[in-house]
Amino acid sequence: MISLSDIQAAQERLSGLIIRTPLVFSQTLSRMYGVRVFLKLENLQTTGSFKLRGSLNKIKLLPNASRTTGVVAASAGNHAQGVAYAASLAGIPATVVMPQWASLSKQLATEGYGGLVLRHGQDLTEALAKAQELADTGLTFIHPYDDPQIIAGQGTLGLEIMADLPEVETILIPVGGGGLAAGVALALKSIKPSVRIIGVQARLTPSAQAARETGRPVPVPSSATLADGINVTCLGQQTFPILQEYLDDLVLVSESEIADAVLLLLEKKKILCEGAGAVPAAALTQVLKDRNLGRRLVLLISGGNIDIPLLERVVQRGLINSHRLLTVRVILPDSPGSLGRLTTLLGQAGANILHLDHDRLGLDLPLKDTRVYLALETKGPQHCQEIRETLADAGYLVDNRV
Structure with a gap:
């Protein structure tokens, strides 16, 4: 298991290479829910999501032999862009396997960062299997979440939140494979054990909930969800024990709640985020709206890579729902x-x-x-x-x- 020192070392490694994204106060959400609400805007990160942190940390630590042969990854989009961009900075060839349903804008963005995109499989599990096949040919596999160096890179977000708001009492974090939630939870709990960490997952792909109930990562059926960035059918083997130790609670949100949250953030805060990035706001406005979340709450807006045609449908659906x-x-x-x-x-x-x-x-x-x-x-x-x-x-x- 990684430690706080691993995350601190990753922060030094990434210094000057990533954006230290802002933590902003939301007067509107604070007034609506009776708690001081802050938004960690990782949608403003280079490549549009937190994934660059883990990818860059991993690639910076690669041995010279791996830099020559290149890397391969599997992703629904954000990890793909992070790997492609990080590899381009290091001058390393990158191949990315994306599920058949992956967002067109994320495919194009990945290619724009220099990555070679291969579309394969109906879910991320099948895309991962294909990427691991390619790794057997000599490429270095960069896992999207189940890797200590990836987790450490994502955990640098927790260090930034704690530095900017040491009074934080609760944080809501999206959960897919668990790399982001594990890294941030470990960082925050290591510095301030009293912080409450609440994971949020799409109800259509409740892999973290299934793992918590059975005591081990187990696969769940794959379902198309607006939160495609966290559409992961099985929690990671390495992220699971960290989440078991540090995650205080886990809640699920519906598709209509996610759509409403995307519209809320866009309209009230002028923040463009993707479905996965909006799930903390969805949880706050629905399942957690009557919960005591303390006086200072952080919503981790993990990414902003949403297809414009999809955004139009989401806005329409959100207007109808409201x-x-x-x-x-x-x-x-x-x-x-x-x-x-x-x-x-x-x-x-x-x-x-x-x-x-x-x-x-x-x-x-x-x-x-x-x-x-x-x-x-x-x-x-x-x-x-x-x-x-x-x-x-x-x-x-x-x-x-x-």
Whole structure:
């Protein structure tokens, strides 16, 4: 098992090569949840995530023979970019195996950092197996999380948090394979044992929960999740004992909660993060909202690499979940002025029409009627209800879809 001195040595090794990311206070989240909330913005790190820390620490320690033959890694995207960038700094060839579903933007970014991308497998476990096959040909395998030098590199985040906020009482950390959570938990607990470390995982891939329940890492089914960066089906053999010793609690969050958290951080704090980076905020706003988390809380925003098309869908889904986007179908007479009267009524009700579509050809419609599909921007659940009541009072036949 690694020690605090290993993490401190990694911090010295990485000095000047990585960004010392900011720890910022959130007035909005603090006011909403009654605790002083700070955000560790590792989404601002070079390559867009914390993964560079571990990759660079590992590659800096490689023997000369490995530097000649090159390295190979497996990753859903962030570790891929970290390895590619770190290898390019060292002048080492890098091959990265990514699952078939890996984000397009992460694939392109990895190639942009000089890495050779191979797409293989339906989950990270299959991608890892392929990478280990390639390692048998002479390449040096860089594990995404289950490696002492990787864990030590990720743990440098904990040293930065403790230096910037020694009064920290609780920290919420994403958990995938466990490298980040293990390194940060070990660093923080070694310096301040009273700090509470709460891991957060996507409910669709609860590998850490399964490991805690069985007492050993066990595989769980792979499921597509918005938090693709922590979509790991089995906790690491080396990360597990560290988490067993230092993790105080583990909570799970749903896909809708993750989407809401991405939107919350983007709208309230102007912070762009990926699904995995948003899971601490998702936990704070839902499963932990009534928990006593102390007076000073840190959310570790682990990464910001999200596909723009996916971000658009996430924002739409978040608006629907928060009832700030209302979709309705209204039946009205197919006659001059009918649509104008409807839109005027919606304007008077304070609804902003984002999209409108006419359907005159529905076989279930009387010939004298038309169906109008509307997407409306609203102020929230109460406003949605007021809009429905306004339409009903005016005699419109409405099929609500929220």
